[in-house]
Amino acid sequence: MNSKRKLLLLISFALSLTLIKHHFRIKKHLQKISLCWDHEAKEPRLSDWFNPKKRPDVITTTDWLAPVIWEETYNRQVLEKYYKRLNITIGLVVWATGKFTGQNLKQFIQSANKHFMIGYKVIFYIFMEDFSRLPPIELGPLRTFKLLYVFKGKMWEDFNVLRMKNLNMYIIQHIEREVDFLFSMSINQIFKSSFGVETLGKSVAQLHAWWYFENVKNFPYERRFQSAAFIPFGKGDFYYHSAIFGGTPHEVLTFIEEYQKGVIHDTENELSSTYECHLNKYFFINKPTKLLSPEYNWDPIFRSPPQIKHVKIAWQSTGI
Numbered sequence: 181m182n183s184k185r186k187l188l189l190l191i192s193f194a195l196s197l198t199l200i201k202h203h204f205r206i207k208k209h210l211q212k213i214s215l216c217w218d219h220e221a222k223e224p225r226l227s228d229w230f231n232p233k234k235r236p237d238v239i240t241t242t243d244w245l246a247p248v249i250w251e252e253t254y255n256r257q258v259l260e261k262y263y264k265r266l267n268i269t270i271g272l273v274v275w276a277t278g279k280f281t282g283q284n285l286k287q288f289i290q291s292a293n294k295h296f297m298i299g300y301k302v303i304f305y306i307f308m309e310d311f312s313r314l315p316p317i318e319l320g321p322l323r324t325f326k327l328l329y330v331f332k333g334k335m336w337e338d339f340n341v342l343r344m345k346n347l348n349m350y351i352i353q354h355i356e357r358e359v360d361f362l363f364s365m366s367i368n369q370i371f372k373s374s375f376g377v378e379t380l381g382k383s384v385a386q387l388h389a390w391w392y393f394e395n396v397k398n399f400p401y402e403r404r405f406q407s408a409a410f411i412p413f414g415k416g417d418f419y420y421h422s423a424i425f426g427g428t429p430h431e432v433l434t435f436i437e438e439y440q441k442g443v444i445h446d447t448e449n450e451l452s453s454t455y456e457c458h459l460n461k462y463f464f465i466n467k468p469t470k471l472l473s474p475e476y477n478w479d480p481i482f483r484s485p486p487q488i489k490h491v492k493i494a495w496q497s498t499g500i
Contacts, residue, residue: 222262229258229378238487242417242471248387250473251490254378260299263377269301270380271359271429275343276308277330280367286315291371293319295492298374303359307346340455341443348436356429363426368496369477375492381470383427385463389474389482389495391419402457406449408442409457411464420463422456423495424477427469438462 226247232240234252241247272292276285289304296302304325308314311327319325328350333342347364355362361380391399399419402409426432442458476492478484484491 224258224262229255231255238473242467244467246467246469246471248471248473249378249476250487251475256376256378259377259380263300263380266360267301268360268380269303269358270297271303271305271355271362272296273305273307273347273362273364274367275330275364276306276313276367277339277343278309281308281310281313282315284367286317287370288365288367289317289319289325293323295371295373296375297377300377305350305355307343338455341440344436344439344455348433348440351429351433351436356433359429361426362429362432363424364432366423366495369423370494370496372491372494375476379426379470379472379476381427381468383431383463383466383468384425384470384472385418385468386421386424386472386477387474388419388421389477389479392474393485394419399460400457401460402453404451404453407451407453407457408445409453409461411461416460416464417467418471420456420460420468421477421495422459424472424493425459434466435459435462438466 230247230249231253232247234240235250238250239248240250240253247253274285274288274292285306289306292304299322301322302324304319304323305328306314306325307328307330309330311329314327317325328346330342330346331349333345351362363379363384396416396418397413399416401411401416401419403413404410405412425435439455439458439462442453442461446453475488475490477495478488478491478493479495479497480491481497
């Protein structure tokens with residue numbers, strides 16, 4: 181009886197040791213998985229994916245240390261690992277109003293479908309005054325579109341004021357709960373190559389192709405000091421293009437609110453400044469966290485200088 185009891189005790193002890201070893205092996209494996217998960221889920225540092233030294237021929241970092249995205253400066257694969265894990269959705273607002281419908285919209289959407297945020301969920305928000313002018317639209321996987329009606333405003337309001345009023349309303353109603361990042365773009369543009377996650381950020385501004393190579397003193401800022409868009413001579417960083425801007429829905433809303441305040445201020449003072457001047461004043465005060473180089477919105481009527489290595493979007497300025 182004692183022999184059987186000893187044997188059972190030995191077997192029990194051996195099993196306990198095996199279970200303990202197995203437990204620690206599983207624990208160690210889970211810790212490795214956890215470390216791996218944390219590493220991939222953590223947002224990459226700027227230095228992990230952005231190398232400004234690759235382009236010594238251009239400005240790649242602003243005075244406030246925001247990156248200026250040029251071809252060869254970024255490693256998209258590093259960002260892909262991060263954003264794929266987050267399962268993000270990107271919204272793209274396009275304004276198909278007035279004469280810019282039909283063929284203009286078709287070209288824009290076809291090129292965006294091919295080059296904009298490939299591999300990610302995208303919602304195209306198409307703003308129109310007349311849905312009957314919508315051309316046939318075919319989209320690839322992960323892509324959908326929503327038609328949004330542009331409500332008319334007061335007689336004195338120009339089309340940019342109406343656009344921002346409508347965009348503000350729709351962001352609050354549903355867009356801010358549908359996307360993680362949002363771009364607003366003019367329709368007179370055609371995507372030429374990949375416009376990817378290197379462009380995503382909290383507040384994204386587009387450098388203007390016409391003015392990038394000019395001296396800041398020549399920028400067409402609003403110079404009337406009575407205007408809300410006023411930027412004094414000798415001040416200013418860059419000249420930003422209104423054809424593209426973006427960021428998180430919250431940041432887009434913040435800009436719209438400041439723009440609307442500026443328009444009201446100017447109206448009360450019997451002034452009228454351009455939408456682009458108000459945009460430039462906003463980014464002068466509220467520095468963008470990421471800037472897109474002129475490669476992301478180049479005007480093909482100009483011969484491309486050596487600095488423009490890879491055009492992402494061609495801006496059709498002749499169609500304005």
